Amino acid sequence: xxxxxxxxxxxxxxxxxxxxxxxxxxxxxxxxxxxxxxxxxxxxxxxxxxxxxxxxxxxxxxxxxxxxxxxxxxxxxxxxxxxxxxxxxxxxxxxxxxxxxxxxxxxxxxxxxxxxxxxxxxxxxxxxxxxxxxxxxxxxxxxxxxxxxxxxxxxxxxxxxxxxxxxxxxxxxxxxxxxxxxxxxxxxxxxxxxxxxxxxxxxxxxxxxxxxxxxxxxxxxxxxxxxxxxxxxxxxxxxxxxxxxxxxxxxxxxxxxxxxxxxxxxxxxxxxxxxxxxxxxxxxxxxxxxxxxxxxxxxxxxxxxxxxxxxxxxxxxxxxxxxxxxxxxxxxxxxxxxxxxxxxxxxxxxxxxxxxxxxxxxxxxxxxxxxxxxxxxxxxxxxxxxxxxxxxxxxxxxxxxxxxxxxxxxxxxx
Amino acid sequence: xxxxxxxxxxxxxxxxxxxxxxxxxxxxxxxxxxxxxxxxxxxxxxxxxxxxxxxxxxxxxxxxxxxxxxxxxxxxxxxxxxxxxxxxxxxxxxxxxxxxxxxxxxxxxxxxxxxxxxxxxxxxxxxxxxxxxxxxxxxxxxxxxxxxxxxxxxxxxxxxxxxxxxxxxxxxxxxxxxxxxxxxxxxxxxxxxxxxxxxxxxxxxxxxxxxxxxxxxxxxxxxxxxxxxxxxxxxxxxxxxxxxxxxxxxxxxxxxxxxxxxxxxxxxxxxxxxxxxxxxxxxxxxxxxxxxxxxxxxxxxxxxxxxxxxxxxxxxxxxxxxxxxxxxxxxxxxxxxxxxxxxxxxxxxxxxxxxxxxxxxxxxxxxxxxxxxxxxxxxxxxxxxxxxxxxxxxxxxxxxxxxxxxxxxxxxxx
Numbered sequence: 045x046x047x048x049x050x051x052x053x054x055x056x057x058x059x060x061x062x063x064x065x066x067x068x069x070x071x072x073x074x075x076x077x078x079x080x081x082x083x084x085x086x087x088x089x090x091x092x093x094x095x096x097x098x099x100x101x102x103x104x105x106x107x108x109x110x111x112x113x114x115x116x117x118x119x120x121x122x123x124x125x126x127x128x129x130x131x132x133x134x135x136x137x138x139x140x141x142x143x144x145x146x147x148x149x150x151x152x153x154x155x156x157x158x159x160x161x162x163x164x165x166x167x168x169x170x171x172x173x174x175x176x177x178x179x180x181x182x183x184x185x186x187x188x189x190x191x192x193x194x195x196x197x198x199x200x201x202x203x204x205x206x207x208x209x210x211x212x213x214x215x216x217x218x219x220x221x222x223x224x225x226x227x228x229x230x231x232x233x234x235x236x237x238x239x240x241x242x243x244x245x246x247x248x249x250x251x252x253x254x255x256x257x258x259x260x261x262x263x264x265x266x267x268x269x270x271x272x273x274x275x276x277x278x279x280x281x282x283x284x285x286x287x288x289x290x291x292x293x294x295x296x297x298x299x300x301x302x303x304x305x306x307x308x309x310x311x312x313x314x315x316x317x318x319x320x321x322x323x324x325x326x327x328x329x330x331x332x333x334x335x336x337x338x339x340x341x342x343x344x345x346x347x348x349x350x351x352x353x354x355x356x357x358x359x360x361x362x363x364x365x366x367x368x369x370x371x372x373x374x375x376x377x378x379x380x381x382x383x384x385x386x387x388x389x390x391x392x393x394x395x396x397x398x399x400x401x402x403x404x405x406x407x408x409x410x411x412x413x414x415x416x417x418x419x420x421x422x423x424x425x426x427x428x429x430x431x432x433x434x435x436x437x438x439x440x441x442x443x444x445x446x447x448x449x450x451x452x453x454x455x456x457x458x
Numbered sequence: 459x460x461x462x463x464x465x466x467x468x469x470x471x472x473x474x475x476x477x478x479x480x481x482x483x484x485x486x487x488x489x490x491x492x493x494x495x496x497x498x499x500x501x502x503x504x505x506x507x508x509x510x511x512x513x514x515x516x517x518x519x520x521x522x523x524x525x526x527x528x529x530x531x532x533x534x535x536x537x538x539x540x541x542x543x544x545x546x547x548x549x550x551x552x553x554x555x556x557x558x559x560x561x562x563x564x565x566x567x568x569x570x571x572x573x574x575x576x577x578x579x580x581x582x583x584x585x586x587x588x589x590x591x592x593x594x595x596x597x598x599x600x601x602x603x604x605x606x607x608x609x610x611x612x613x614x615x616x617x618x619x620x621x622x623x624x625x626x627x628x629x630x631x632x633x634x635x636x637x638x639x640x641x642x643x644x645x646x647x648x649x650x651x652x653x654x655x656x657x658x659x660x661x662x663x664x665x666x667x668x669x670x671x672x673x674x675x676x677x678x679x680x681x682x683x684x685x686x687x688x689x690x691x692x693x694x695x696x697x698x699x700x701x702x703x704x705x706x707x708x709x710x711x712x713x714x715x716x717x718x719x720x721x722x723x724x725x726x727x728x729x730x731x732x733x734x735x736x737x738x739x740x741x742x743x744x745x746x747x748x749x750x751x752x753x754x755x756x757x758x759x760x761x762x763x764x765x766x767x768x769x770x771x772x773x774x775x776x777x778x779x780x781x782x783x784x785x786x787x788x789x790x791x792x793x794x795x796x797x798x799x800x801x802x803x804x805x806x807x808x809x810x811x812x813x814x815x816x817x818x819x820x821x822x823x824x825x826x827x828x829x830x831x832x833x834x835x836x837x838x839x840x841x842x843x844x845x846x847x848x849x850x851x852x853x854x855x856x857x858x859x860x861x862x863x864x865x866x867x868x869x870x871x872x
Contacts, residue, residue: 045638045668045669045670046578046579046582046638046639046669046670046671046729047578047579047581047582047638047729047730047731047732048577048578048579048729048730048731048737048739048742049576049577049578049579049580049731049742050579050580050731050732050733052577052731052737052742052745052746053731053733053735053737055745055749059745059748059749062748085530087529087530088529089524089527089529090524090527091521091522091523091524091526091527092518092521092522092527093522094522096522097518097519097521097522100514100515100518100521100757101514101515101518101519104506104511104514104515104518104761105511105515107505107506107511107514107712107715107716108505108506108507108508108510108511109505110503110504110505110854112505113503113504113505113506113712113715114715115501115502115503115712115714115715116499116501116714116715117715151565151752152752154750154751154752155750155751155752158749158750158751159750162463162600162601163462163463163466164460164461164462164463165460165461165462165463165464166463166464166602167461168460168461179749179750182749183749183750186576186746186749186750187576188580224459224460224461225460254459255459255460256459256460257460298521298527298529300529300530300752301521301527301528301529301530301531301755301756302521302755302756302757303752303753303754303755315460315461315462316461316462317461317462317463317464317466317467318461318464319464319467321467323462323466323467325462328462328463328466331466331469331473332466332600334473334476335469335473335572335593335596335597335600336568336569336572336573336593336597336600337568337569337572338565338566338568338569338714338717339717340717341715341716341717341755341758342715342716343514343716343757343758344755344757344758347518440524
């Protein structure tokens with residue numbers, strides 16, 4: 045008799061962003077004349093750069109000719125793209141240890157962040173800095189590592205709450221807290237905060253001392269503007285012995301609907317199996333990908349490669365500047381009305397709490413119903429996010445201005 | 459302390475097709491003048507149809523304009539493609555129960571066949587008809603359902619060996635054999651055999667009686683030429699209550715390097731959780747995809763949609779006819795030299811055993827070293843495949859003819 049995975053029954057019915065989408069849909073149906081400004085999900089508004097469109101068309105044409113057709117590619121990704129990543133994103137930035145063999149091309153950060161659970165041994169206890177992207181927790185719960193849900197937590201997962209009173213800085217695990225694998229995301233989603241190299245080094249040192257694995261989600265690294273803030277965890281000493289880094293082209297180049305990213309699993313990353321024998325995570329992840337994945341399409345990998353040309357670099361710079369201008373507008377509008385605001389400087393997310401006693405979903409409803417602005421409720425990222433909302437800089441400049449003007453009447457909203 | 463998943467240490471080091479590729483590479487390096495004809499991995503040789511290339515270019519151009527840009531799409535796939543699949547592949551063929559809501563667009567059959575394990579409850583025992591595509595077993599072993607390896611089997615998996623003496627027809631599980639989830643692949647990879655509707659109905663009846671789930675891999679259905687052979691498991695009565703069907707555009711339209719397929723999880727598919735509450739597999743799979751996947755790219759889905767136009771249908775017919783002409787050539791060459799041959803009539807795979815006492819890897823080496831033809835050793839699909847080789851019809855007509863001519867000197871080979 046087939047029995048379904050009980051963990052699906054234990055996760056809350058809906059995914060955060062589905063709940064948000066449903067509320068927006070209901071509001072629009074009830075208020076067909078109102079113009080909702082979407083500042084909730086982290087989707088982008090700028091189209092694909094011209095050089096990317098050209099690369100896709102060129103690659104599609106290649107696929108239409110026998111002599112240049114590409115069938116199955118390597119599951120790890122084509123060498124041309126792995127090499128471009130290793131050279132541009134690592135070696136040329138002074139990170140020497142990373143080469144093409146350490147890079148695995150993916151169909152996006154979400155898949156890899158969730159699928160990395162396949163390489164965890166049984167009994168591995170995850171630790172998550174919250175508020176956090178829900179996929180870290182949900183994917184572990186589905187895999188049976190959640191334990192018992194209690195009061196917005198899971199007994200099988202160590203929660204490391206980053207709180208407003210410490211500017212949402214992540215606390216290292218206390219003594220006695222088990223953190224076999226640690227999810228870190230910087231620049232942070234949802235708070236938009238960043239870690240200095242000093243602070244990041246402390247996490248790496250902790251992981252090395254405790255033989256923990258860090259899964260470092262740096263999907264937003266291109267948004268860092270403050271000098272000295274590390275763009276990669278491999279800027280910290282010893283990180284190539286304890287960390288996997290996950291990145292995406294979604295937010296830098298508008299690839300949310302193209303689906304491409306990459307994951308760095310250094311060959312120097314060595315742990316053990318339960319029987320004490322050595323386990324190269326690079327080899328294991330490669331085997332996982334070869335068994336359960338068939339690689340990213342050729343046309344998509346050529347599109348990503350175009351981002352490593354001078355035109356592609358320039359397009360990313362333009363995109364990032366555009367969205368960060370939006371984020372700066374949002375920041376000052378919110379500061380102007382006396383809200384507590386973090387983020388929006390080295391990240392496209394602005395995280396704020398208006399002067400109000402309302403909880404996140406109440407704030408969300410007010411902002412939607414009174415200003416027709418959609419946001420993401422902070423509590424959706426963990427209970428320490430309650431009372432906060434996340435806005436994104438990913439909308440157009442015009443609609444962001446309009447949103448700021450609506451926000452200036454905040455007294456009418458909250 | 460992070461511990462790696464021990465199951466990676468228990469799987470044989472290499473994946474079948476990697477072993478084959480390595481041997482071919484070694485041979486080529488040692489014999490640079492010889493021209494190897496690849497008939498091993500199921501990769502295609504015909505380029506993408508013109509209408510697909512045009513659809514990709516058009517969609518890429520759309521992505522380059524703000525007004526027609528597409529960011530995150532639905533994780534389940536765009537409605538335009540789900541609807542085209544439901545209408546063309548199911549409703550218009552007389553399968554009434556399947557609608558767009560039952561279709562999930564994927565990045566290929568391999569990912570879904572492996573990822574479906576995420577919805578299995580603990581204690582579920584898989585059953586695999588062998589010889590079989592290695593992913594069914596390997597993905598279960600990685601997920602901890604393998605048990606102990608012994609003599610080419612795994613104690614945690616029920617093996618249902620299809621043997622030469624019964625024309626590789628799959629045996630229903632004997633009394634006492636547990637088969638909570640059953641992997642079936644028809645037209646079969648690697649043997650090229652098919653199931654009549656009568657025989658398929660027996661499997662469905664078995665699954666309904668035993669509350670088993672069938673995972674039906676029908677990636678090769680377009681190759682069926684014999685009238686009356688079912689193209690979909692949903693042609694069998696009651697299958698919508700016990701079966702998931704996995705399909706791919708890889709072999710029909712040359713999408714091996716594009717990455718798109720789909721999986722049908724009917725809303726009528728209802729099992730239970732361990733606590734006895736009802737489990738809709740459609741809802742669970744949807745949640746799995748929303749949590750661990752971000753959908754297939756827009757350009758790729760538009761490419762797949764083009765296959766449902768009259769030009770696309772015609773291109774598929776032409777591709778299939780071309781490869782099946784190749785398979786027919788291979789069949790008659792092999793029959794001509796007195797080999798035992800199955801497949802190649804309703805499937806692009808020709809499965810054969812020359813008059814020889816050699817095992818599969820020895821046969822593979824002989825064929826490579828003496829005729830410069832690469833094949834896939836039958837034993838790689840399970841031990842009852844030993845002594846057999848798989849050839850594919852996916853090469854070009856010219857190279858297939860050349861291979862047949864080399865095979866005619868079989869006495870010099872084996």
